[in-house]
Amino acid sequence: MFARPYWRSGKGRRPDLWAIVAIVLLASVFPVDLFPGGPHGQHGVDGQLNGKQGQVLLVHVPVKGQPADIAGRFLSRRVPFFQGASGPVGLLGIDMQDAPGTHELSVEVTDAQGSRRLSYNVLVIKEKYPVQHLTLPKDKVDLDEESLVRVKAEQEQVKTALEEVSPERFWEGGFVEPVHGTISGAFGRVRIINGQARSPHNGEDIAAPLGADVVAMNDGVARLTVDHFFSGKGVFVDHGLGLYSMYFHLLDITVQNGERVKRGQVIGKVGASGRATGPHLHWGVRLNGARVNPYSLLALSVGHPLSARQ
Ligand SMILES: [Zn+2]
Structure with missing residues (x-):
């Protein structure tokens, strides 16, 4: 208790x-x-x-x-x-x-x-976000010195990458879900661990079978591929004009840094790398620094007439 x-x-x-x-x-x-x-x-x-x-x-x-x-x-x-x-x-x-x-x-x-x-x-x-209270043994929560240094460097790497704004718009037409699965509704969730509020969960988690295809939500450039402490194997796709999508906890990454990707193109496989309790995709979107719900992009009416493909 x-x-x-x-x-x-x-x-x-x-x-x-x-x-x-x-x-x-x-x-x-x-x-x-x-x-x-x-x-x-x-x-x-x-x-x-x-x-x-x-x-x-x-x-x-x-x-x-x-x-x-x-x-x-x-x-x-x-x-x-x-x-x-x-x-x-x-x-x-x-x-x-x-x-x-x-x-x-x-x-x-x-x-x-x-x-x-x-x-x-x-x-x-105001959006109502879920709040989760957890009590965990201290050694499961606190990072050792080496991991702490690693995590800080990784956060800096991500911050620097997301600050780059490509002046060209790579995306066009409607956005697609990167994988079909069970949406957890974790966007914005705040975890209070041993009485201390952690930073809110800034993406959506989609549970899907290990090895399932993960596709790019729209056209862009694979700007950064990583293997990070918390988020595991991840891909950051630059869609231009300050719009980025992120795909974490992958089993495999199937694109190279700097590679152009198309909407629906496979960029990796669902995994549980990094800190994950089971196979799922963490899908996050940044828009000029704003942490937005990726599903709100699917609701935009940009499929027509912006797309030349429709
Ligand atoms: Zn997540």
Whole structure:
């Protein structure tokens, strides 16, 4: 039996709740004052978008033709735009832990009429993530010095790789699931081990038979293949414009670093390498630093008319 954290006891609950309410209120009030806006860019005047934590949103801006330059920013992250059939389309990633409330998406457009700033309100809706309490022997939790050094170096390697933004969009058309199996619903799950909250689970786990094919979710470049302490054998695919997909715990990797891959192409086999309790694929997606739910990409209506193959 383990002790319940203080915030779950009746007494500690109320002050914490008020603190959260106060933060949410401040977060929803302050952006309005922090971005006074110019003549074109008053906060939120150009539209409203809603999305859950971890969701990817398509942003259509009322710009005719192809502007000379277009770039978006949301919570200090880049929002890339590309040319759709009826104008520029933006890909906005809401991080799994972006604060619920209203935040600004600003879009700088330069075309024949000059430069202007568009401003959208984005309402971030709280997602309910599972919380798992575990009690484990201390030696199963704490890493020895050598492993700790290794893990830190691996985290640095991943961080550096994901910061690279390829200016070209490699992907096109709809996204596909890398493997069919049992989806665990682990995206965003927080594990509290011996009373200490760990970083949230930033992908989805799909249980599938050992050796099953794992395919790329869309076209891209296999940017990094690794064999890491926690994630085991993994492939990082760069889809361009800051979009990356990750495939972990593989048994085998069947692509080389730098190799172009097509949507549906086999890049590895389902395994249990690294820290895994059984064969499954950990599928993660980053969009300009935002940790997003990979399944939200499948829901995007980009299959047509963006794809030349449809
Ligand atoms: Zn996982």
